[in-house]
Structure formats: C-alpha cells, structure tokens
C-alpha cells in the first residue's frame with residue numbers, strides 16, 4: 001500500500017488506452033476493493049479523466065451483473 | 076448519426092428460436108426508425124455476479140446499431156425490453172468519443188494488417204501478447220527499484 005502511495009501513476013495513461021470497456025471484467029476488478037467498492041483515485045493513482053471513465057464502466061458492469069455491487073463476507 | 080449498443084440478459088433457459096424471435100423484433104424496431112443493425116454479438120450463457128429474479132445464469136446478447144440521434148429509438152427499445160419478461164436486464168448506451176476513437180484506431184490497424192500479406196500478419200499477431208506482458212513486468216520492476224533506492228538514501 002505504501003508503495004502505491006509513493007509512485008502514483010495512472011495505469012490507463014501508461015498503457016495509452018483511450019477507452020475503458022465495461023465488458024472487461026478482469027481489468028475492472030483490479031480497481032475494486034474486496035467488498036466491491038471502487039478504489040479511490042488517491043490510492044490507485046488513476047488520473048481524474050480515467051477515474052471518471054472507470055467509474056462509468058464499473059457502474060455499467062454492475063448493472064449487467066458482470067461484477068457484483070457488493071461482496072458480503074458475513075457468514 | 077449515432078452509434079448505440081444494447082446489452083441485454085435473457086433467461087438462460089430460453090430456447091434458441093425464441094432468442095432469434097426477440098432479435099427479429101428488435102431489428103424491425105431499429106429499421107422502422109431508419110436505423111441499421113451493425114452487429115449482433117451473442118456472448119452466450121454466463122454466470123451472473125449476483126442473482127437476478129432468483130436466477131444464477133443469464134444469456135447475454137449485445138446489439139450494436141446506428142440511428143439518427145434525434146429519434147426516440149432507445150426509448151422504444153426500453154419499452155420492448157420492459158414488455159418482454161424473458162429479458163432480465165438491459166442497458167442501452169451511446170458510444171462516446173473515447174469509444175469511437177478506439178474503434179477508429181482498431182479499424183485503421185486491421186486495414187493495415189489486411190493490406191499486408193497473410194504470412195506477415197501471422198508473425199505480427201503472435202508476439203503482441205508476450206510483448207505486452209513483458210512491458211507490464213518491466214513497469215512493476217521499475218516501480219520497485221526507485222523505492223528501494225530512496226529508502227537507502229534516507
């Protein structure tokens with residue numbers, strides 16, 4: 001966690017991606033906490049532009065049951 | 076003209092001919108609005124991330140179409156999806172400028188590839204995936220080393 005804090009680089013800017021697709025479940029999951037929440041920008045290092053796109057993609061994926069809204073660990 | 080995509084989930088137990096009937100109906104609604112169906116992509120049966128209507132699986136279909144942005148076609152499709160009780164979930168969205176740019180880039184790349192000979196295409200396509208993963212490894216290695224250095228300096 002500390003390491004991520006120190007060097008904050010937007011992963012989408014690095015790969016030069018101009019579109020975040022909500023269908024790519026495995027890519028989106030990297031930006032979710034274990035409970036399924038969106039990881040904030042200051043933790044993941046994503047730039048504002050891509051965080052907005054990412055949030056839209058995640059919300060669409062949730063609606064279509066591609067990724068969960070919440071992952072409940074209560075047993 | 077604007078490009079839209081409707082992704083919808085139908086009950087996974089629905090017969091294939093019934094799915095075709097749904098697609099026919101949707102296509103006719105699109106053509107009635109002077110639109111064109113660009114692509115029908117059946118993702119097939121998938122496990123849902125959460126239960127919808129007490130079901131764990133759904134059959135996903137993506138329908139890409141082009142129509143004038145001034146029509147109320149997305150609204151009409153919404154009525155149709157709501158009316159059909161085989162449809163469990165749907166999402167219609169318009170391609171934004173980022174998606175359109177990505178599509179244009181992709182098209183340009185495929186055009187370049189097809190203009191070359193098929194043998195070149197094969198050799199060109201294969202190294203793409205390993206090169207990408209190698210680049211990823213490199214960046215993670217780069218991220219590690221500066222941190223170690225700063226710790227030493229302090």
Ligand SMILES: [Zn+2]
Nearest residue numbers: 010013047050
């Ligand atoms: Zn970025």
